Amino acid sequence: MTMGSSENKKTNLIETLQSLIVAFVFAMVFRGFVVEGFVIPTGSMAPTLLGQHLLVHSDQTGHDFTIGYDPRMNVDHRKFSDPLLGRNVPLSMASIKRASSRLGDRVLVLKTLYPFFGPDRYDVVVFKNPTDTQGPSANYIKRLIGLPGETIWIADGDIFASKNGDVFEIQRKPEFIQRSLWRLLSDTDAIPIDKLALSRPWQGSPWIAKPNSAWTVQDRTWYCTTTEPSVLTWDQNRILIDDWLPYNMLMPNFTRSEPIADIRVSATITPETAGLTASFTLEALQHRFVWSVSGQQATLVMLSLDGNPIQEVQADIPDLSAGVPVRLECWHADQAMSLYVDGDRVSQLLYEFDPEMRLRLATNTDASVPVEDIAGLGGRAASLEWHFDGSPFAVTRIQVAHDLYYRSNKLQSTATKNPTAQGNEELVRAGSHAFGTHPDKLAILGEDQFMMAGDNSEYSLDGRLWGNPDEYVASQIDDSPFVVHRDLLIGKAWGVYWLPPPLIPEFHRFRFIR
Known part of the structure; x- marks a missing residue:
């Protein structure tokens, strides 16, 4: 080996290391300031975005659907139903056994948008959880339903807003968002291929x-x-017209579905x-x-x-x-x-x-x-x-x-897990009406405050129910309960990517988020 070739190898190694370092720095800058990926941990935005879930295929109708799932759950097979046949029609044991557990959706978040352009109503937004900015659930993803300076009233599942004391007006979703939010209740194509195999007669x-x-x-x-x-x-x-979601069929503490x-x-x-x-x-x-x-x-x-x-x-x-x-x-x-x-x-x-x-x-x-x-x-x-x-x-x-139906729930004791600012005692009292859902508790938003809610309203801990912010947010940013301050916004969720089943990514599920 000659002296020249040794020097060339050393130079090439240094250049390679420099290139890797530069690439790493660019990747970190890109991740920190442009686009970042997040994994959806829960089903609060289902079925728009899925947390950990079961993918189920009905051997009677050929229909695929998702059910929220936690491996720590004690699953009762009697809770499984074939949703397009009816909530009282049990899912076959063969379909249950073939159900596969999937991780939550992976989403890409555009972080450069909101510093220059304010978020729009019905954007899907990632932000710091105002009630727990440092814990394992520090990053939240919800749909934006209230803008700064507005007063929000959730009535019969829909969003009404007033600004500067004006009358309340319905806040209609853009067509492209509305089309993505329809949840299927019934389809005449979904009929059992073997009625005699059903454990309960199909009506x-x-x-x-x-x-x-x-x-x-x-x-x-x-x-x-x-x-x-x-x-x-x-x-x-046979099938009620209400806000029931198949995704929630295994969830504990089932509540009555709301007519819609x-x-x-x-x-x-x-x-x-x-x-x-x-x-x-x-x-x-x-x-x-x-x-x-x-x-x-x-x-x-x-x-x-x-x-x-x-x-x-x-x-x-x-x-x-x-x-x-x-x-x-x-x-x-x-x-x-x-x-x-x-x-x-x-x-x-x-x-x-x-x-x-x-x-x-x-x-x-x-x-x-x-x-x-x-x-x-x-x-x-x-x-x-x-x-x-x-x-x-x-x-x-x-x-x-x-369509989506935003529920009017009552506050739980979790609303006061963080210290209550003086004057907010009645606002966060357990058992009182959820924020923005009652004329006695309208959601009045300040100039830098937003209201967020999950698409799976029955099982979403969101701006209706959060209560007090944690001590860091209360002391450094905003001590108002229930709201998300502008400084807590991270970015707009715009795409679902890389959905890994056991072997091959499900490319057909790559999509833009509406």
């Missing part, structure tokens, strides 16, 4: 067809052979001849909401229960041609009706109720009862019905999904 589809003589079902397609009026009516005794009026009902309809009229009616909030299509016209109308029109909009649509399937989606969310035809929104009707009126309508309570006495009460169940007339037709893939 059948929740849709009841009338007149019975005009309807047949074959290979998951519903055929109606008459040109006379026909109806599909939802049976609440914010739903999406969709179906693919194929007329046999020209002249079909199809309409869907939702009865909720002491009103009737009707989506109808006929010929080349779509109509959305809001009526009183006695049939008097209150608002109506019309729009042109492609003709319902014989033999051509058309996908209709009827959305009712955040006090808005929307109609989608083959994925495109063709019409929308907005209506306005303030939080007090919304609560009275949801609970069917008149003005003689103080609003303080009805806030937090459950609403009335909605009714659903399809009407058809004018042509024989086929209908497939009738789906029902529900």
Whole structure:
């Protein structure tokens, strides 16, 4: 070996080490100031983001779904159900045994955005947990529901906001976020392949067809052979229209599900001849909401229960041609009706109720009862019905999904695990109403304060329930309970990446976070 070659090797080694050090520094800077990865530990944002969970495949319907899971749990197999068949239909032992345990989602967080642009309502945000900034749960991820300077009132599961003493207004979610938040309750494609193998009799589809003589079902397609009026009516005794999530079926301390009026009902309809009229009616909030299509016209109308029109909009649509399937989606969310035809929104009707009126309508309570006495009460169940007339037709893939529903819970003793600032004693008292859910405890946000809530409202410890901040936050940043100060924001969660099952990453689950 020559002296020159030895010197070259030494130089190459030094350059390699320098390159590695520079790369490491750049990686640390990138991680610290640009993008950082986090693992979701719990199911408070489910099903948008999953904590540790079981991936379950139903051998009866072919449907995959996720269930929150902790290896320390004493799992009762009797709690497993086949959600699209009904909550009282047990999942087969074969499906339970094949369920695989998965780690929580890995998310990428964009840290450079918020120093220059303020967060928007309904962003999914990572921030320092104001109640435990130094502990194992120091980093939290929730959805932003309240902005600085606002007063927030959560009524009947929806978000209302007021600013500078103005009236409360419903805060509607953008379409791309709303589309990602629908949670499937029912799908007519989900039928058992072997009814005799079920340990409990299946009651059948929740849709009841009338007149019975005009309807047949074959290979998951519903055929109606008459040109006379026909109806599909939802049976609440089979599947309730509420905020229940399959993800929570193993959770302890189960609470009553809340009836919900914010739903999406969709179906693919194929007329046999020209002249079909199809309409869907939702009865909720002491009103009737009707989506109808006929010929080349779509109509959305809001009526009183006695049939008097209150608002109506019309729009042109492609003709319902014989033999051509058309996908209709009827959305009712955040006090808005929307109609989608083959994925495109063709019409929308907005209506306005303030939080007090919304609560009275949801609970069917008149003005003689103080609003303080009805806030937090459950609403009335909605009714659903399809009407058809004018042509024989086929209908497939009738789906029902529900929206987010933010619950009005009561504070637990954990709200005072940290010291209480003078004057906040009643605000954080155990047993009192959750923050922002009652007219006596509206969420009044300061100029640098945000309100956060989890998508899995039933099992989310969030800005409704936190209580006092820890001593560091109280002394150095903000001693207000329940809120997230601007200085605690880390960044916007924007993508789910690298989901590792035992062998191969599930690339189909890589997605942007909405």
